[in-house]
Amino acid sequence: MRNKLHALWRTFFGDSARAFGSASVILLLLLAIAPAKNHFSQWRHYQKQYLHLIRGRADAVTLERHFQGGIQQIWMPEQQVTDRCTTCHLGLKEASLADVSSVAFREHPVIPHKLTEFGCTTCHRGQGAATTVEEAHSATEQWEQPLLPAKYIEAGCGQCHLENQTGTPFLNQGRQLISNSGCTHCHTIKQADGTYIMPDDDPPSLKHIADKTTRDWVYAWIKDPQAYASTATMPNYHFSDDDARDVSAFILAQSTPLQPPLQPPLQPLKADAKAAADPAAGTTLYGQSFCASCHAMQNAAGMMVGGNVGPELTGIGTKAKPEWLQDWVANPNHYDPATMMPHYRFDAQQVATLTGFLESKTEPDFVANVHLDGATPQQIEHGKRLVVENGCASCHEINGIKKPENFAPELSRIGSKPLNQLIFVEGVEHTLPGYVAGKVRNPRAFGPSLKMPQFKFTPQQIDAVTTALLALTDRAQSQPPTMRIASVQQTKYQPAGNAGQLMRDLRCLTCHMIDGHGGDMAPDLTWEGTAVQHEWLTQFLKNPETLRPALIRRMPKFNLTDAEINTLADYMMTVYQTPEFDRDSLPVSQFGTAQVEQGRQLFYSKFACQSCHIADYKTDKGYIGPALAGTGKRFNAAWVYRWLKDPQALRPGTIEPNQHMTDDEARSLTAFLMSLKSGGAQEAMKK
Amino acid sequence: MKQVLIAVCAVTLLMAGCSRKSKQPALLQATATGTAIVESSGGKQIGYAGMPLDQPVVVQVNDASGNGIAGAAVCFSGPSGVSFTPASGLTDSSGQVTSAVALGQQAGRYKIMASTRDASGKTIELNLDEIVLGYQQTVGAQLNAQYCVRCHDPESTPQRVSNMDNLSVKPHPFTEGDTLNKMSDADLVAIISHGGPALNKSPEMPPWGYTLSKSDIAALVSYIRAVADPPYEAGGLVYAQK
Numbered sequence: 001m002r003n004k005l006h007a008l009w010r011t012f013f014g015d016s017a018r019a020f021g022s023a024s025v026i027l028l029l030l031l032a033i034a035p036a037k038n039h040f041s042q043w044r045h046y047q048k049q050y051l052h053l054i055r056g057r058a059d060a061v062t063l064e065r066h067f068q069g070g071i072q073q074i075w076m077p078e079q080q081v082t083d084r085c086t087t088c089h090l091g092l093k094e095a096s097l098a099d100v101s102s103v104a105f106r107e108h109p110v111i112p113h114k115l116t117e118f119g120c121t122t123c124h125r126g127q128g129a130a131t132t133v134e135e136a137h138s139a140t141e142q143w144e145q146p147l148l149p150a151k152y153i154e155a156g157c158g159q160c161h162l163e164n165q166t167g168t169p170f171l172n173q174g175r176q177l178i179s180n181s182g183c184t185h186c187h188t189i190k191q192a193d194g195t196y197i198m199p200d201d202d203p204p205s206l207k208h209i210a211d212k213t214t215r216d217w218v219y220a221w222i223k224d225p226q227a228y229a230s231t232a233t234m235p236n237y238h239f240s241d242d243d244a245r246d247v248s249a250f251i252l253a254q255s256t257p258l259q260p261p262l263q264p265p266l267q268p269l270k271a272d273a274k275a276a277a278d279p280a281a282g283t284t285l286y287g288q289s290f291c292a293s294c295h296a297m298q299n300a301a302g303m304m305v306g307g308n309v310g311p312e313l314t315g316i317g318t319k320a321k322p323e324w325l326q327d328w329v330a331n332p333n334h335y336d337p338a339t340m341m342p343h344y345r346f347d348a349q350q351v352a353t354l355t356g357f358l359e360s361k362t363e364p365d366f367v368a369n370v371h372l373d374g375a376t377p378q379q380i381e382h383g384k385r386l387v388v389e390n391g392c393a394s395c396h397e398i399n400g401i402k403k404p405e406n407f408a409p410e411l412s413r414i415g416s417k418p419l420n421q422l423i424f425v426e427g428v429e430h431t432l433p434g435y436v437a438g439k440v441r442n443p444r445a446f447g448p449s450l451k452m453p454q455f456k457f458t459p460q461q462i463d464a465v466t467t468a469l470l471a472l473t474d475r476a477q478s479q480p481p482t483m484r485i486a487s488v489q490q491t492k493y494q495p496a497g498n499a500g501q502l503m504r505d506l507r508c509l510t511c512h513m514i515d516g517h518g519g520d521m522a523p524d525l526t527w528e529g530t531a532v533q534h535e536w537l538t539q540f541l542k543n544p545e546t547l548r549p550a551l552i553r554r555m556p557k558f559n560l561t562d563a564e565i566n567t568l569a570d571y572m573m574t575v576y577q578t579p580e581f582d583r584d585s586l587p588v589s590q591f592g593t594a595q596v597e598q599g600r601q602l603f604y605s606k607f608a609c610q611s612c613h614i615a616d617y618k619t620d621k622g623y624i625g626p627a628l629a630g631t632g633k634r635f636n637a638a639w640v641y642r643w644l645k646d647p648q649a650l651r652p653g654t655i656e657p658n659q660h661m662t663d664d665e666a667r668s669l670t671a672f673l674m675s676l677k678s679g680g681a682q683e684a685m686k687k
Numbered sequence: 688m689k690q691v692l693i694a695v696c697a698v699t700l701l702m703a704g705c706s707r708k709s710k711q712p713a714l715l716q717a718t719a720t721g722t723a724i725v726e727s728s729g730g731k732q733i734g735y736a737g738m739p740l741d742q743p744v745v746v747q748v749n750d751a752s753g754n755g756i757a758g759a760a761v762c763f764s765g766p767s768g769v770s771f772t773p774a775s776g777l778t779d780s781s782g783q784v785t786s787a788v789a790l791g792q793q794a795g796r797y798k799i800m801a802s803t804r805d806a807s808g809k810t811i812e813l814n815l816d817e818i819v820l821g822y823q824q825t826v827g828a829q830l831n832a833q834y835c836v837r838c839h840d841p842e843s844t845p846q847r848v849s850n851m852d853n854l855s856v857k858p859h860p861f862t863e864g865d866t867l868n869k870m871s872d873a874d875l876v877a878i879i880s881h882g883g884p885a886l887n888k889s890p891e892m893p894p895w896g897y898t899l900s901k902s903d904i905a906a907l908v909s910y911i912r913a914v915a916d917p918p919y920e921a922g923g924l925v926y927a928q929k
Contacts, residue, residue, distance in 0.1 A: 109794055110823040110909070112902065150736035150792035167826040167906075170735070305845070463738060608890040611838070611854055621853035624837050648898065655834055658897035 042132050043071065046088040050105050059096050066094065071131060074119045078480055081119035083128035085136065089120075112167070122475070123156025124148055139431060144419050148470070151463055152433055155415065158471025160479060162191050162487035174468030177461055181233055185395045186408035192476045193486040201233050205336065205397035210255035211262055212324045212335070216370040219248040221319075226456050228319070228366050229312035231296055231304065235453035238444060243386055249375030250383025254399040258335060262323045265355070282357020285350060293511070293521065293553040294341070297361065307553065309510070309521070310341060315363030326355045333505070342507040345559040390451055408452065415473035423447075437466040491516035499571030506558055514576070521553055524651060529576035530583045531639045531650075536630075537569045547626040578650075586638040591671035599672025607659055607669070615676055625656060632677040641670045715775055718758030720806045721748035727783055730815040731862075731916060733828070739789045744771075746801040746813055747782045755782015765799035766926035768792055794821030796918060797926045818913055827910025830903055831861065834895065856889040864915035875908045 012022040038044075047069055054063040072086040091097035091105040092115055098107040108115060121128040126147040130136040139146040148155060154171040164172045175197065178184065182201040189197040209218065220227070223244050225234040239247060286292070291313075296306035298314040306312075316325070327334055330351045332341040346354065375383075384401075391407040392398060417432060424430055425446055428438035438445065440462050443452035457465065493515035495503045503509070509518035512525045528537075539545075542565055544555040560568070577583065603609045612624035631640065642649070644666040647656040661669070729744030748759040761784040763771040768791030776784045790797050801813045820828055831839075836847070839858045843849040851857060859866050867875070874886060880896030883889040895904065912919040 103793065109821040110905075151738045153736070166829045167822055169825065169829060459739060460741075606890060607893070611891040611893075612850065622850060623848065623853065624850050657834075657893045657895050659894060660897045 043087045046104060047090065050090045053100070053102075053105055054097075057096070063094060063096070074116060074128075076119060079119070079122065079483070080475065080478070081122060081128060083119040083121050084131055085120040085126075085128065086115075087131055088133075122159070123153065125156075139419075146431060149433060152467045152470050155467045155470035158468060159192075159415075159473055159476035160483050161485050162193050162195070163485055164488075170464045170467045171471060173461070174464035174466070177457070177465050178468055181235075181455055181465075182395055183411075183465075186391060188406060188410040188412065189472065190410070190412040191472075191487060192479065193481075193484055195487055195489055199395075201395075202338075202340065203234070203395040206251055206255065207397050207399050208255055208258045208335065210252050211258050211321070213319050213321060214367075215248050215252045215372055215375075216367045217319050218251055219244050219372060220367050220370050222247055228315055228363065231308060231312045232456075235455045237390055237453045239386075245372060246375075246379045246383035247386050247392075248372070248383070249379045250381075250387055251398070253375065253380045253383075254401075256399060258327075262327050265322045265326050281353050282360070285354050286357055288557065289344060289354070290554050290556040293556070307521075309519075313358065313361055315361060315366060317359040317362035318364060318366055320358070322355065322359055325358055326351055329354050329358070340507060340510045342510065342556070342558065343505045344556070347559060350559075390453075411469060412472055413474055413477060415470040416475070433466060433470060436469050437462055440465050440469075490518075493517035495571065495575070497571070499567050502564055502568055503571075511553075522555065525572070525576055527576055527578040527650065529573040530578045530581070531636065532634055533636060534569055534573050536634045537572060538565055541565045541568055545630075548623070581638055581642060583636040583638050586636075586641055586670070588632075588637050588671075588674050591637075591674065595668050595671040596675045597672075599668035599670070599675075602665055602669050603672055606665075607661075609669075612656075615673075617678070628673055629676050629678045631673040632675055635674075637670050637674050640673055641666050644669055715760040715777060717760035717777065717804070719756050719778075720804055721756050721759045721778075721782070722751045722805055722811070723749045723753075724761065724801055724803050724811050724813040725749060726813060726815060729788070731817070733818050733820060733914065734790050735825075736794060736819050736821075737789065737792045739787055740817060743785045743787045744799070744801070744815065745783050745785045748778050748784075748803050749782060757782060759803050761801055761803045763788075763799065763801050766791065766797060768926070769797055769799060771799075788817065790817055790819045791926060793926070794819050794824065795926055796913075816916075816918070820910070820913060823906045823909045824913045826903070826906035827908070827913075830899065830907055831910055834899070835861070835907070838891075854889075854891050856883075856891055858892065861911045862914050862916045864917045864919060867911060868915055868917070868919045872908055872912075875911065876904055879904050879907060 011018070013019040051064070051067065054060050054067070057063065067090065070087075071084055074081060074083040074086065086092060088104055091100060092108040094107050096107075097105060100106045119128065120126070124147055125145050127136050127143045127145060130143070134140065135143060137147045151170075154168040157165065157168045158171045158175075161168070161171075164175075178189070179197055179200040182199045182203060183189075184197050184199045185201075185203070191197065221234075222237065222239055223241075224236060225232040226236070292306035294307045294309035296304050296308060296312045296314075298312075299305050304312075320328070324335070329344075329346060331343050332339045333343055387393070387398065388401060388404075391404055393401040393403050394407045397403075414436065415432070417435075419430070419432065419435075422432075422435050423446065424435060425438075427445070428434055439452070440455070440457065442454065443450055444454060494500060494517070495508075495514070508514070508525070511519045511522040513520060514525050516526075540555075541558075541560060542562075544557055546554065548554075603615060609615070609628075610620040610622050612622040614620040614622060614627040614629055617627075617629055639650070643656075644659070644661055645663075646658055647654050648658060725747050727745035727747045729740070729742050732740045732742060734740045744763070746761060747755050748761060750756045755778065757778050757780045759778045759782070760775065761778060762775040763786050764774070765771070765788075770789045771786045772789075773786055776786070778784050784801075788799065795818075797817045797819065799815050799817060801815070802810050804810055837850045838854060839851070839860055841849055841851045841860065861867065870878075877885045878888065878892065879899075880894060882894035883892035885894075899907075
């Protein structure tokens with residue numbers, strides 16, 4: 001063996017010439033390692049495959065001309081983008097490669113951005129600088145940032161787009177859920193434009209809770225809110241029986257009586273309403289008052305009918321005490337001055353009817369098995385400790401407990417949280433999206449001592465919330481401000497004076513938007529004074545007619561006095577005017593019958609307006625837009641003319657298409673529409 | 688020679704397992720066999736990439752007289768990236784098997800298959816299409832929901848009453864591939880932008896070109912192509928098993 005080695009050594013390094021030759025060969029081989037590694041690298045393999053693919057295609061020459069070999073890079077230092085993805089993803093810009101089965105060589109689906117302006121990792125994440133498949137796409141020891149799974153891709157958009165966008169339904173839904181579920185009562189979320197995601201769920205104050213409901217109900221509610229109402233947004237804290245007993249004891253004990261105190265139920269009227277035994281009276285009043293615009297209720301068929309602005313009323317009779325219900329229906333401001341519910345000004349009989357109707361909506365099973373003994377001071381003390389520990393005062397006003405500051409971790413940069421700062425548990429994928437989704441799905445799985453409660457989200461809602469949270473990245477915060485599209489924030493507009501007082505009492509802004517403040521359930525009233533006639537507005541406030549036959553949500557009837565109606569109408573006619581044009585600038589007197597006739601022709605033939613609108617209840621059926629049979633009594637001609645010329649200019653987002661009418665056409669149509677002076681739908685039906 | 692035989696047998700056995708994924712319990716003990724497999728519900732859904740479809744896929748195995756039979760084995764399979772929970776099962780007393788389906792990460796049309804065996808051991812297949820919308824089609828779907836459905840969708844709900852019956856010329860639902868597939872993209876863009884009269888059709892279809900942007904209209908066309916039934920030929924990627 002030794003001899004053999006010796007012989008080998010002599011063969012190659014026996015004399016200086018041999019040694020020199022051998023050393024040169026070894027050196028050459030060593031030098032060849034780097035080029036060989038380069039030659040056999042993954043990306044070259046992909047480029048070869050790509051060339052092979054395009055050579056067989058009809059537009060090979062064009063594709064080859066577009067092809068550039070070697071490492072490709074999109075470099076945008078100010079956006080922290082160094083992306084070499086295009087080294088292998090070679091067909092991203094080739095429309096003719098849309099049908100290729102390999103993702104690597106396919107055209108990028110149509111998006112509103114140029115790939116060269118934003119790079120790839122801005123939206124998709126992953127390691128832009130890497131040139132191997134593994135390092136670029138997956139999480140490795142050194143790189144924690146894998147590609148974002150496709151279902152969360154809208155998180156990429158959300159880094160710059162803080163406003164709602166048509167193309168990102170998930171992101172929009174997620175942000176809405178964060179706000180509507182009250183996540184930001186506990187977690188602070190500061191967006192890149194400096195605004196905060198504000199909670200929008202309006203949890204009730206508990207300061208006078210004993211006036212409203214019983215301890216049995218509170219106990220059953222905190223044990224499982226969704227057992228009372230499937231639509232309840234209050235999460236489940238998984239309290240044990242003893243803890244729920246003590247929390248309910250404290251919640252009731254801290255309650256103070258309302259001032260002035262609640263009146264006992266109006267016995268005679270109530271008896272009267274019951275004696276009448278007209279269950280339809282309550283149902284009718286509930287319907288006429290359009291309670292269902294905001295409140296949901298399960299109907300006889302088990303279907304949930306109604307809106308989600310207010311709480312579900314399916315079991316309200318089990319929850320609310322009769323005297324509270326009566327007081328609330330009569331004037332909600334008494335119990336909660338900040339409620340979104342309007343003061344309807346019901347008369348005593350109506351209050352009794354509606355209270356009786358709501359009281360009959362019970363869920364006796366909900367509290368049937370609750371048997372609580374009187375609370376002991378120790379229980380109340382323990383309950384108070386639990387209420388403090390669980391941060392109940394983050395959402396609810398509670399006597400003697402201050403709203404805690406920063407009760408839960410801030411989430412403003414949760415989308416870039418390093419994995420080494422997170423504690424994973426079994427069954428949760430070891431990625432950031434996996435962690436966030438797991439936490440939203442089942443927070444207590446991460447440890448029984450964690451305080452975050454269990455929310456009732458569907459799998460799709462969990463993905464939506466995760467998408468919105470993943471958009472909160474370091475990149476979003478450090479992006480140049482010019483790249484950001486700010487969120488639309490509500491203004492603080494409030495109507496002024498006597499009318500303002502009245503409008504606040506009626507909660508007009510719960511449904512209507514005025515000057516950028518208010519709800520989106522009913523038309524924007526910012527320029528209502530330019531649009532309508534004083535006489536019509538007065539009549540409408542007195543008795544709202546049906547303008548849109550196909551809508552469930554309608555303007556309810558409030559019992560307003562004539563003086564109140566005049567105050568409101570005068571204010572709206574004076575203040576809510578557009579500066580763009582004068583509402584009296586187009587007097588109806590200048591329209592001739594020929595023009596009206598021409599307008600009729602245009603209405604029914606050229607523009608086929610009857611597809612969506614009703615000009616004559618006898619012949620027309622379209623009910624997408626409001627009925628126009630009373631236009632001449634309702635609107636000002638100048639408004640109608642401007643509307644026809646450009647509907648979106650007067651009300652951005654309206655679905656009425658701009659028909660690009662000539663001035664003459666718009667004028668004739670205005671003449672025709674202003675000649676329509678019949679009554680509302682109800683009146684027409686009667687005939 | 689013996690070894691080769693054993694190997695051949697083993698391969699045959701493996702192939703006999705209906706699931707492409709060997710992880711799944713492939714050999715279900717069927718207690719009955721049917722003669723036909725039909726869709727109960729869950730086909731032609733519109734989903735999002737990588738997410739479960741809203742509704743599960745339900746298929747039914749029938750006997751010769753068209754009644755569902757219990758205990759027949761059904762296997763679900765699809766292109767890579769598509770997952771089924773469960774991937775196979777026995778039919779219940781009404782002859783049905785239900786599976787939740789999550790589609791792949793890319794936009795396109797996914798062909799999934801449910802199969803069972805008849806008494807002679809022959810495989811009977813049922814093919815279903817599911818659709819994943821990409822960004823552009825999602826924009827189209829949203830615009831459709833805002834502007835188009837109320838006339839183009841005959842289905843009424845309390846929240847959204849269909850206006851179709853109020854029109855003298857009935858609009859084509861966007862799924863109506865038989866008609867819409869014959870129209871070029873340019874024609875669709877023209878009729879959306881300039882209204883029915885642009886193609887000598889009813890003015891009840893208004894012009895949207897002054898309300899929607901060019902890219903909005905392109906998005907609508909891509910959405911219409913994506914949901915066409917029968918599918919639009921040039922309607923993008925189809926994922927099917929190789």
